[in-house]
Amino acid sequence: MYTHQNKTVIFQRLGLIEYQQGLEIQTDLFNKIIGQKLHNRDLPEQDQKPTDNYLLFCQHPHVYTLGRSGTKENLLINELELGVKQASYFETNRGGDITYHGPGQLVGYPILDLDNFFTDIHKYLRFLEEAIILTLSEYGLQAGRINGLTGVWLDFDNEKTARKICAMGVKASRWVTMHGFALNINSDLSYFNNIIPCGISDKAVTSLAKELNKEISMAEVEEILKKHLCTLFEMKIVSNL
Secondary structure, eight states: OSOOOOEEEEEEEEEOOOOHHHHHHHHHHHHHHHHHHHHHHHHHHHGGOOOOOOOEEOOOOEEEEOOOTTTTTGSSSOHHHHHHOOOOOOESSSSSEEEEOOOOOEEEEOOOOOGGGGGGGHHHHHHHHHHHHHHHHHHTTTTEEETTEEEESSSSTTTOOOOOEEEEEEEETTTEEEEEEEEEESOOOOGGBBBGGGOOOOOOOHHHHHHHOOOOOOHHHHHHHHHHHHHHTTOOOEEOO
16 A cells, blocks of 8 residues: 555546447556556655546447356347347456446446555445445435345345346456446346346346436436545545546
């Protein structure tokens, strides 16, 4: 952990971008932070430069992504059917199994040097979940966790009616994070019918709009979520102008 931690986080709203493009942007920032950390190791403490932190918000066109611990058998449609649904398929380097991204879903990619905050991946995931839980509570929804299942759920204490509203999958190296969370806000939930989400076959998927029976302002959710991330991580979010 650094003597002087940099808790400023540069925020970028990327809009609707292809998954591949989002991954490339993440990877560039991820590698830049790791490069600075490695460079700092060879410098006396007074000459070391603080590492940057980033938070990217975006939406993706219809895409199914498979994490390192997943299996392609959890994708239930073939390439022809993918084309009909104007969806793509991508194998990526995050943790977790298969999930769906699409318009109306808020995807968040925190690219943080955890040496600036705390070096604990378990705590990092719980804080991301907690920020989502607190955000949903402002819409009158009581969300929570299910033991052994990463992400955020409604009716989390009822095995039969539990439904996932936010999926998570991260990668970390040298305490630098990438990938993140996908919160269903105004998502077309029918796309989840083409996969076994996160490899879990007996749980439903939901969205904020479905639960409240109305379309929700994405910008409003973003601001509420950023507020809770700032409180939990004791970070300061600044826009990248």
